[in-house]
Amino acid sequence: MKNNQGMSIIVKTVTRVSVWLMVLYAWYIILHGHLTPGGGFGGGVIFAIAMLNVLLAYGSEFTEKWLKIRLLHDIEAASILLFLIVGILGISVLGGFLTNFILKGKLYELISAGTIPIFNILIGIKVAMSLFLAVLILAKTNIENGGEV
Amino acid sequence: MIVYILCFVLFLVGLYGVLTKRDLVKIILSVGIMGYAANLFLILFAYKSDSFYPILTEGKENLSRVDPLPQALVLTSIVIELGTTALLVALAIKLYQKYKTFDITKIRRLSG
Amino acid sequence: MILPYFIIIPLLAAFIITLIGGKKDTWGIALSIAAIVIMMVLSIYSFVIGKTETVTYSMSNWDIPIGICLVQDALSLFVLIIINIIALTSLLFSIQYIRHLSPDWKYYALFMLLITGMNGVVLTGDIFNLFVFMEIALFSAFALVAYGGKAEEFEASFKYAIMGSVSSVLILVGIAITYATTSTLTMAKIATILPQTEPIVMLMIGALFMVGFGLKAAAMPFHAWLPDAHSSAPAPISAMLSGVLIKALGIYVLMRIFFNVFGAVQIFKEIFIVLGAISIIVGVILALGQWDMKRLLAYHSISQIGYILLGMGLGTYLGLLGAIFHLLNHAIFKSLLFYNAGSVEIALGTRNLKEMGNLTKVMPISSSTSLIASLSISGIPPFNGFFSKLIIIIAALEVNAPWVAFIAIIGSLLTLASFMKVQRYGFRGEKIVEKIEDKIGLNMKIAMITLAVLCVVTSALIIPGIREVILDPVVNVLLDSSKYIQMLVGS
Numbered sequence A: 001m002k003n004n005q006g007m008s009i010i011v012k013t014v015t016r017v018s019v020w021l022m023v024l025y026a027w028y029i030i031l032h033g034h035l036t037p038g039g040g041f042g043g044g045v046i047f048a049i050a051m052l053n054v055l056l057a058y059g060s061e062f063t064e065k066w067l068k069i070r071l072l073h074d075i076e077a078a079s080i081l082l083f084l085i086v087g088i089l090g091i092s093v094l095g096g097f098l099t100n101f102i103l104k105g106k107l108y109e110l111i112s113a114g115t116i117p118i119f120n121i122l123i124g125i126k127v128a129m130s131l132f133l134a135v136l137i138l139a140k141t142n143i144e145n146g147g148e149v
Numbered sequence B: 001m002i003v004y005i006l007c008f009v010l011f012l013v014g015l016y017g018v019l020t021k022r023d024l025v026k027i028i029l030s031v032g033i034m035g036y037a038a039n040l041f042l043i044l045f046a047y048k049s050d051s052f053y054p055i056l057t058e059g060k061e062n063l064s065r066v067d068p069l070p071q072a073l074v075l076t077s078i079v080i081e082l083g084t085t086a087l088l089v090a091l092a093i094k095l096y097q098k099y100k101t102f103d104i105t106k107i108r109r110l111s112g
Numbered sequence C: 001m002i003l004p005y006f007i008i009i010p011l012l013a014a015f016i017i018t019l020i021g022g023k024k025d026t027w028g029i030a031l032s033i034a035a036i037v038i039m040m041v042l043s044i045y046s047f048v049i050g051k052t053e054t055v056t057y058s059m060s061n062w063d064i065p066i067g068i069c070l071v072q073d074a075l076s077l078f079v080l081i082i083i084n085i086i087a088l089t090s091l092l093f094s095i096q097y098i099r100h101l102s103p104d105w106k107y108y109a110l111f112m113l114l115i116t117g118m119n120g121v122v123l124t125g126d127i128f129n130l131f132v133f134m135e136i137a138l139f140s141a142f143a144l145v146a147y148g149g150k151a152e153e154f155e156a157s158f159k160y161a162i163m164g165s166v167s168s169v170l171i172l173v174g175i176a177i178t179y180a181t182t183s184t185l186t187m188a189k190i191a192t193i194l195p196q197t198e199p200i201v202m203l204m205i206g207a208l209f210m211v212g213f214g215l216k217a218a219a220m221p222f223h224a225w226l227p228d229a230h231s232s233a234p235a236p237i238s239a240m241l242s243g244v245l246i247k248a249l250g251i252y253v254l255m256r257i258f259f260n261v262f263g264a265v266q267i268f269k270e271i272f273i274v275l276g277a278i279s280i281i282v283g284v285i286l287a288l289g290q291w292d293m294k295r296l297l298a299y300h301s302i303s304q305i306g307y308i309l310l311g312m313g314l315g316t317y318l319g320l321l322g323a324i325f326h327l328l329n330h331a332i333f334k335s336l337l338f339y340n341a342g343s344v345e346i347a348l349g350t351r352n353l354k355e356m357g358n359l360t361k362v363m364p365i366s367s368s369t370s371l372i373a374s375l376s377i378s379g380i381p382p383f384n385g386f387f388s389k390l391i392i393i394i395a396a397l398e399v400n401a402p403w404v405a406f407i408a409i410i411g412s413l414l415t416l417a418s419f420m421k422v423q424r425y426g427f428r429g430e431k432i433v434e435k436i437e438d439k440i441g442l443n444m445k446i447a448m449i450t451l452a453v454l455c456v457v458t459s460a461l462i463i464p465g466i467r468e469v470i471l472d473p474v475v476n477v478l479l480d481s482s483k484y485i486q487m488l489v490g491s
Helices: A009-031 A040-066 A069-094 A116-140 B002-020 B024-046 B068-099 C005-020 C026-050 C074-101 C106-123 C127-145 C151-182 C187-196 C199-217 C225-232 C235-261 C266-288 C293-314 C317-348 C364-377 C384-398 C402-427 C442-462 C464-479 C482-486
Strands: C055-058 C069-072
Touching: A009 A040, A009 A116, A040 A116, A069 A116, A069 C005, A116 B068, B002 B024, B002 C151, B024 B068, B024 C151, B068 C127, B068 C151, C005 C026, C005 C106, C026 C074, C026 C106, C069 C074, C069 C106, C074 C106, C074 C235, C074 C317, C074 C442, C074 C464, C106 C127, C106 C235, C127 C151, C127 C187, C127 C225, C127 C235, C151 C187, C151 C199, C151 C225, C187 C199, C187 C235, C187 C482, C199 C235, C199 C266, C225 C235, C225 C293, C235 C266, C235 C293, C235 C317, C235 C464, C266 C293, C266 C402, C293 C317, C293 C384, C293 C402, C317 C364, C317 C384, C317 C442, C317 C464, C364 C384, C364 C402, C364 C442, C384 C402, C384 C442, C442 C464, C464 C482
Parallel strands: none
Antiparallel strands: C055 C069
């Protein structure tokens, strides 16, 4: 990006409203992952796109101030670590890695399917953070400078 | 049968791009096209006519369904391709920083 | 159950390192070495305990043909031990080498992901899961090749990434056709169903897998990425790539698929022989003309992989024994040679053989271990390389293929010639080097000495009493695939 100031006031105003709708939709997809098509990855990508909308509209300077990048890195690592820990709990409870060891509940209910919603949430956070951080780093790179050839 | 042939043509388009294009970005896109062709193959193999999508829905438990496993495989392979593309784009950016060009024929310090 | 921990431990280590890494590399070093030591002990322990039986583990407690399963038999444990031993020495060597590039934990996290991928490929019994683990290992390999941040490294990494992606797509198409004909992804189940289908299907899948995994193994027509990637990467990573990655991702998978799943079909064995013979000759001839030490070693990897393919192609007991034995030996001496090249690069700041000189005074350990490794790779007794090459040559004569034996001998002589050149110019030249820029640390010396000792010790594996205990169970897995298929019934 040439300037870090972002786009015009119209885009900024629209983004301010639409981002929250997109985040809401992302969480809807993530939380209903065990009932409908979608789930962790799909919802996570929508989450990342919501944050990337802010990046496009407001520029990378504002985005980095608004979202604490260091914190996002930690959340990314912690989410996959929690995923592994829940998987290892499966070994200790029922003897198989990633075993579904919580009560399954009733079919078609939001709170059901044991560990699958937990995994969906963790995967969603991981995908969102990874994708957002990857694109942020690519966008921040100054393509004209940096070579020492 | 015709869909399989078209799918194979898509694969060949990707392969042609990888082999003949000189621009780094076009090569990355061609690799992506090859990946899509492979994913399409998997989905086509799983397809059954007059079938329902393989997700349990209230009141539709007894319908015949398409095979869900290839769809899960395709989701996984899409994730992998996302990673590959991100990595290749990052490498292309770094190569542009170092060589000031996207032309693969001018990026040849290693040879022999 | 030990099996899943070979995947969980390195994965856990990688993400703990990213979380608590901070700005220094201390946590990275401590955690990654701890993880590798634990895995090495576990793998040797499981080899001692259960090398003759096939153990399975079903992920998430799903029944075996439905869910993903992990399979452990002598072959996978053997490769697992090689991976973890080389990884430990590589980490020891990395500590000083990587501080030169950037004092950062990122290297160690990527290294742990590389180990995760390779362990997973070796242990999994599900063909798509194998593909996923392969991609994990390849991603980290692409990133690690470019870790130094110089222009050549990005170029090599880009080439490697493009070739790797194309071959992965071919493998994915092969998996799609396999699933379409057999309706299963468990490799043992495929092995029972595939012989009943039309032979053209097996040829089609075989061709796709041969090209796909042949690219990973860098057999001759598919070798283009290897010299660039292996010579540009940091030295410990070159050792990992050349010593282990092309074997775990290429040779091991080729063995598993073409011997256990397809059941050692004659036409594929003939293709292996041709690929092996071409790789031996062309690889070593291309290596002769190189003056960049790491590039020379990279071309020798192609040639040595040719020996393993040749042994596999012969398909007899002796041929497979030679292939398995050479797989171990090549991992040891090629890693050692890359460490030598890396230590010279740190001390003198060059990889060009013409700029080196007599290093026996200033770097006694590097030059003496490099002599041992050079003698091993050229097949001089009593070092390990001699015995494995000898077995392959005897196996070729046994099945009345004298031209194969002839090619193997010619390849070995040319290897000797090119390593005479390395010793003559690189370590024992006329120009005596008095002063070096940078000292070689203790960790590097330990890594080199360990592997040099192993070069001599592993030749004891050929002694009849020891061979029956260690190498024969591994060969039996390849000769008799019924045990691998049996895992469907009993677990």
